[in-house]
Amino acid sequence: MNLLKDILYGVSLTAVSGNTNVMVNQIHFDSRNVEMDDVFVAIRGILTDGHKYISKAVESGAKAVICEEFPELLVNGVTYLKVSNSNSALAIMANNYYDSPSKNLKLVGVTGTNGKTTVSTLLYNLFKNAGYKVGLLSTIKVMVDDQEYPATHTTPDVLAINRYLSLMNEEGVEFCFMEASSHGIHQKRTEGLHFAGAIFTNLSHDHLDYHKTFAEYRDTKKKLFDDLPKTAFALSNSDDKNGGVMLQNTKAKKLTYGLKSYADFRGQILEKQFSGQLLKIDDNELWTKLIGDFNAYNLLAIYATAHILGLEKMEILQLISELETVDGRFQYFISKNKITAIVDYAHTPDALKNVLITINALRTGNENVITVVGCGGDRDKSKRPVMGHIASEMSDQAIFTSDNPRSEPPMEIIKEMEAGVEPQNSNKILSIEDRRQAIKTACKLAASTDIILVAGKGHEAYQETMGVRVDFDDFEEVQKALTNLNK
Numbered sequence: 044m045n046l047l048k049d050i051l052y053g054v055s056l057t058a059v060s061g062n063t064n065v066m067v068n069q070i071h072f073d074s075r076n077v078e079m080d081d082v083f084v085a086i087r088g089i090l091t092d093g094h095k096y097i098s099k100a101v102e103s104g105a106k107a108v109i110c111e112e113f114p115e116l117l118v119n120g121v122t123y124l125k126v127s128n129s130n131s132a133l134a135i136m137a138n139n140y141y142d143s144p145s146k147n148l149k150l151v152g153v154t155g156t157n158g159k160t161t162v163s164t165l166l167y168n169l170f171k172n173a174g175y176k177v178g179l180l181s182t183i184k185v186m187v188d189d190q191e192y193p194a195t196h197t198t199p200d201v202l203a204i205n206r207y208l209s210l211m212n213e214e215g216v217e218f219c220f221m222e223a224s225s226h227g228i229h230q231k232r233t234e235g236l237h238f239a240g241a242i243f244t245n246l247s248h249d250h251l252d253y254h255k256t257f258a259e260y261r262d263t264k265k266k267l268f269d270d271l272p273k274t275a276f277a278l279s280n281s282d283d284k285n286g287g288v289m290l291q292n293t294k295a296k297k298l299t300y301g302l303k304s305y306a307d308f309r310g311q312i313l314e315k316q317f318s319g320q321l322l323k324i325d326d327n328e329l330w331t332k333l334i335g336d337f338n339a340y341n342l343l344a345i346y347a348t349a350h351i352l353g354l355e356k357m358e359i360l361q362l363i364s365e366l367e368t369v370d371g372r373f374q375y376f377i378s379k380n381k382i383t384a385i386v387d388y389a390h391t392p393d394a395l396k397n398v399l400i401t402i403n404a405l406r407t408g409n410e411n412v413i414t415v416v417g418c419g420g421d422r423d424k425s426k427r428p429v430m431g432h433i434a435s436e437m438s439d440q441a442i443f444t445s446d447n448p449r450s451e452p453p454m455e456i457i458k459e460m461e462a463g464v465e466p467q468n469s470n471k472i473l474s475i476e477d478r479r480q481a482i483k484t485a486c487k488l489a490a491s492t493d494i495i496l497v498a499g500k501g502h503e504a505y506q507e508t509m510g511v512r513v514d515f516d517d518f519e520e521v522q523k524a525l526t527n528l529n530k
């Protein structure tokens with residue numbers, strides 16, 4: 044039990060009804076989880092408004108309610124506290140409740156449209172291999188040093204973040220790498236955290252259903268840098284059009300990395316092969332298994348971060364050369380008949396284009412590229428025709444299929460992808476709603492040395508339709524289909 048007054052330290056209250064000198068149990072923002080003596084924070088959401096559930100929370104035993112507007116009926120014995128922004132209040136309270144765990148380790152946030160999981164996971168792996176205790180908050184999983192927890196979001200809610208950070212404190216974790224999604228920053232899931240630094244990967248088209256304009260999307264990402272303290276570092280990609288924007292108003296130490304333009308940390312790609320690439324970083328050559336220009340950027344960001352955090356340059360290069368690809372990010376195998384099957388999490392136009400550029404640059408002869416791809420339901424619809432265009436333009440055969448249709452009819456999503464296909468490419472596309480059938484068809488069409496790209500789901504182990512998740516793994520499916528065809 045904690046004193047309510049202590050949990051509220053730093054929260055600016057605009058009205059108080061009741062006593063703050065009372066002992067309370069846990070903090071919740073979902074009334075359905077409230078139990079005796081808990082605190083309920085009412086948040087205005089997208090689907091509904093937490094203020095509607097204040098009475099439910101009180102019935103379940105809430106001893107205190109934090110809200111932006113008092114309910115008409117104030118129940119005796121319950122403390123009601125009015126704040127101007129419930130999300131901010133929740134962030135400060137979560138931080139107080141868990142004793143500011145982000146201050147007891149070096150927390151690094153990674154933001155950008157693509158590359159967050161790759162950069163944060165590889166940093167986790169690199170620091171683990173260097174012998175440190177490390178934490179990770181990512182799309183794929185949460186790691187409290189060696190202990191794994193399932194991820195629900197790319198950036199968990201602020202209570203969960205602080206809970207995990209507090210577990211990391213108990214474990215003696217020194218560094219934690221976390222993804223900061225634009226949804227997360229906008230919903231203040233990262234507010235109140237003490238960052239040792241932040242990394243910007245890149246900015247391209249995504250989530251315009253949520254952020255409405257590109258400028259708003261960009262400024263949401265920028266907020267992570269705007270809020271950094273003077274003691275932190277702000278590392279940005281100098282080759283990205285918006286790399287400079289991220290650093291405009293930050294108080295942190297500004298540093299850059301890049302392959303093309305002037306940067307504090309410079310890199311160069313010397314050689315590209317399917318099995319890896321040769322990079323030059325700070326005048327030293329380095330062989331990596333991770334391919335694609337985009338991975339050269341990711342690795343440069345990792346190199347810079349590790350150096351800023353105190354590792355020796357030569358040690359970092361050695362550790363980078365040992366890094367394996369992240370699950371579902373350009374994960375590939377070569378079949379008996381020499382068909383290359385690649386599974387990649389490219390679910391934005393930019394990522395899809397980058398992966399296809401990488402594949403096309405590695406073609407040595409007349410191999411056909413067959414791309415299986417879909418677009419998520421209940422997500423930015425304007426990505427669909429663009430991704431349809433890219434897949435059909437940059438492949439010899441594109442098969443449009445389903446990728447987590449969620450509440451939308453799958454064929455309607457596919458039709459929106461088809462709308463982006465130009466007439467000269469229309470003979471290159473097929474639309475097959477069932478993802479398993481789409482993958483099987485790609486495998487049937489593939490001849491020896493052809494390349495199959497299955498894009499969009501990467502590490503995801505499910506397909507979500509109408510709220511129901513069914514087991515589905517792209518890598519397993521393509522492997523099974525090629526084996527069954529004896530290819």
Ligand SMILES: CC(=O)N[C@H]1[C@@H](OP(=O)(O)OP(=O)(O)OC[C@H]2O[C@@H](n3ccc(=O)[nH]c3=O)[C@H](O)[C@@H]2O)O[C@H](CO)[C@@H](O)[C@@H]1O[C@H](C)C(=O)N[C@@H](C)C(=O)N[C@H](CCC(=O)O)C(=O)O
Nearest residue numbers: 072073074086088089090091093096196197198200224226
């Ligand atoms: C669009 C979005 O981000 N939604 C998030 C948001 O939900 P919401 O605003 O819709 O909440 P709501 O359902 O309207 O409810 C409002 C409030 O009432 C409360 N409530 C609701 C019902 C009830 O009976 N009692 C009650 O108290 C809710 O707990 C909530 O506090 O707040 C919820 C609680 O934190 C999140 O779980 C939810 O994530 C949903 C599930 C989601 O799918 N989010 C995705 C888009 C997301 O966040 N993705 C990013 C990554 C994207 C990327 O990088 O590509 C991520 O960080 O994962």
Ligand SMILES: Nc1ncnc2c1ncn2[C@@H]1O[C@H](COP(=O)(O)OP(=O)(O)OP(=O)(O)O)[C@@H](O)[C@H]1O
Nearest residue numbers: 156157158159160161182197337372387388389394
């Ligand atoms: N630096 C990069 N620039 C552009 N594309 C990239 C970069 N890194 C990875 N990608 C591509 O984007 C895909 C997603 O990468 P990753 O999972 O690291 O991104 P993310 O930012 O974590 O995505 P999410 O928003 O879903 O959390 C990869 O499978 C790859 O195709």
Ligand SMILES: N[C@H](CCC[C@H](N)C(=O)O)C(=O)O
Nearest residue numbers: 390418419422446447499500
């Ligand atoms: N973090 C992203 C993941 C998209 C992955 C894709 N497979 C989909 O389901 O749309 C999102 O929630 O928008």
Ligand SMILES: [Mg+2]
Nearest residue numbers: 159160182197
């Ligand atoms: Mg991610």
